[in-house]
Amino acid sequence: MVIVDRQRCCYCGGCVSVCPVGSLNLAETRLLVDDTCTDCGLCLAACPVGALRSVESESPKVTAMPLSLRYDMVVVGAGPAGSLAALTAAQLDLSVLLLEKRQEIGSPVRCAEGVGRSEITPFVEPDPRWIAATVDKAEITAIGSGGIETLRSEGGYGYILERQVFDRMLAEEAAAAGAQVAVKTEATGLLQQNGAVCGVIVRGPGGSTEIEARVVIAADGVESQVGRWAGLETTLPLHDTMTCAQYLLAGIDIDPTCCSYFISEEIAPGGYAWIFPKGEGRANVGVGVQAGCTAEDESALTCLHRFIESEPRLAQGSPVTMVSGGVPVALPPRHLVTDGLMLVGDAARQVNPLTGGGITNGMTAGRLAAEIAAAAIAAGDVSSAALAAYERRWAVGLGRKMARSYRWRERFPPQARASRSFMRVFAIAAAG
Numbered sequence: 147m148v149i150v151d152r153q154r155c156c157y158c159g160g161c162v163s164v165c166p167v168g169s170l171n172l173a174e175t176r177l178l179v180d181d182t183c184t185d186c187g188l189c190l191a192a193c194p195v196g197a198l199r200s201v202e203s204e205s206p207k208v209t210a211m212p213l214s215l216r217y218d219m220v221v222v223g224a225g226p227a228g229s230l231a232a233l234t235a236a237q238l239d240l241s242v243l244l245l246e247k248r249q250e251i252g253s254p255v256r257c258a259e260g261v262g263r264s265e266i267t268p269f270v271e272p273d274p275r276w277i278a279a280t281v282d283k284a285e286i287t288a289i290g291s292g293g294i295e296t297l298r299s300e301g302g303y304g305y306i307l308e309r310q311v312f313d314r315m316l317a318e319e320a321a322a323a324g325a326q327v328a329v330k331t332e333a334t335g336l337l338q339q340n341g342a343v344c345g346v347i348v349r350g351p352g353g354s355t356e357i358e359a360r361v362v363i364a365a366d367g368v369e370s371q372v373g374r375w376a377g378l379e380t381t382l383p384l385h386d387t388m389t390c391a392q393y394l395l396a397g398i399d400i401d402p403t404c405c406s407y408f409i410s411e412e413i414a415p416g417g418y419a420w421i422f423p424k425g426e427g428r429a430n431v432g433v434g435v436q437a438g439c440t441a442e443d444e445s446a447l448t449c450l451h452r453f454i455e456s457e458p459r460l461a462q463g464s465p466v467t468m469v470s471g472g473v474p475v476a477l478p479p480r481h482l483v484t485d486g487l488m489l490v491g492d493a494a495r496q497v498n499p500l501t502g503g504g505i506t507n508g509m510t511a512g513r514l515a516a517e518i519a520a521a522a523i524a525a526g527d528v529s530s531a532a533l534a535a536y537e538r539r540w541a542v543g544l545g546r547k548m549a550r551s552y553r554w555r556e557r558f559p560p561q562a563r564a565s566r567s568f569m570r571v572f573a574i575a576a577a578g
């Protein structure tokens with residue numbers, strides 16, 4: 147039976163139609179081979195990236211992207227946090243490698259794409275290519291045993307992004323500043339010397355390589371493993387995880403300038419539902435629930451379907467994209483650094499625990515971490531003591547705000563959130 151190299155396969159589907167017996171099936175991002183395969187070998191020649199081989203043969207040779215064997219900094223993960231770290235480091239004249247395991251930066255999207263204008267403009271000039279909608283109103287509705295209450299605010303400007311475009315553009319800026327970017331290239335382990343991190347093991351379509359680095363930045367998102375490899379405790383408690391499902395709904399009639407939030411134990415236990423307009427009768431409509439908090443283990447997707455059915459203006463729409471993901475609504479790990487390594491963004495749990503917003507927090511952390519790393523490299527000391535300046539500056543800056551949001555979240559258990567006082571603290575957090 148033909149064997150698929152998952153590291154190489156780009157799920158293009160090119161091989162499927164050449165199979166004379168229909169043994170290949172492209173299940174979205176996974177190519178499946180069933181046992182009717184006769185080993186005729188025809189599909190091997192149809193694969194543009196050498197991802198197929200027969201049991202007896204070796205994998206076809208694929209050359210690797212030319213990467214150096216040594217950089218000042220390796221950044222793992224090309225989300226907003228990683229790209230900002232790479233961009234900042236390149237601007238500070240460090241040699242930088244930005245690794246992304248996916249074949250396309252920014253895709254698939256795992257986000258509702260809302261950001262405050264004042265939070266994003268310190269990093270990038272607003273650009274119509276990545277702005278789907280501009281919003282200037284927010285409406286928070288709490289539905290509880292005491293009835294329905296709504297809080298409206300106007301004048302707080304924000305954007306609903308096209309994250310696919312936005313994330314790629316940030317990586318392009320890092321590349322333009324001199325960073326080397328590698329896609330479909332995954333960090334699979336760390337190089338360590340006397341307990342200190344001094345590089346990464348990477349696996350790309352061309353195979354595995356060891357790359358040395360003075361500092362490694364772990365910007366590998368909610369699924370982060372890099373910190374754990376370095377001995378940092380980053381396990382996320384279940385109750386500090388928001389599990390989310392979202393559709394981009396098309397064909398709906400909503401206010402294109404208003405973000406709506408719904409706080410209700412029935413709609414979204416321990417979390418909230420949202421409608422973020424994306425222009426042209428479209429909106430990101432989603433539900434985030436506290437993991438383990440739903441009745442009879444209902445999934446976030448079931449909650450989302452119920453929410454859409456309950457709102458006639460949404461029920462008339464059609465989902466054109468489905469998004470799912472987990473959000474770490476936790477306090478940060480005890481340490482964000484160790485010798486030669488720093489955690490940023492979702493990998494460092496730098497998300498607002500009330501709203502789940504983490505894009506600009508991650509960008510702030512990415513920039514700060516790269517600045518501290520550059521100073522440490524220049525001073526010839528990348529020990530945890532030297533890198534701890536990042537931890538301290540985060541804690542007295544945005545970290546303080548995140549800790550306050552976490553305390554509020556703890557103070558209001560899920561059943562106490564449909565209240566005016568919770569709506570007020572939520573409104574403050576949602577406004578940034």
Ligand SMILES: Cc1cc2nc3c(=O)[nH]c(=O)nc-3n(C[C@H](O)[C@H](O)[C@H](O)COP(=O)(O)OP(=O)(O)OC[C@H]3O[C@@H](n4cnc5c(N)ncnc54)[C@H](O)[C@@H]3O)c2cc1C
Nearest residue numbers: 223225226227247257258259260333367471491492504505
């Ligand atoms: C449903 C949902 C809705 C959300 N809505 C909002 C919102 O409206 N506003 C907001 O501000 N935030 C929102 N967030 C949170 C926001 O998406 C994240 O906080 C943000 O993306 C974090 O950025 P990051 O760079 O830390 O991580 P990510 O954007 O997750 O990027 C991490 C990258 O690392 C890559 N990676 C992982 N492991 C490896 C490896 N070993 N080697 C190489 N690459 C690796 C991943 O492929 C990924 O591209 C939402 C999240 C979800 C799930």
Ligand code: SF4
Nearest residue numbers: 165183184186187189
């Ligand atoms: S080896 Fe032949 S039978 Fe098997 S999957 Fe490829 S084309 Fe189909």
Ligand code: SF4
Nearest residue numbers: 155156158159161193
């Ligand atoms: S042709 Fe190659 S890359 Fe495309 S789906 Fe088939 S195995 Fe994957």
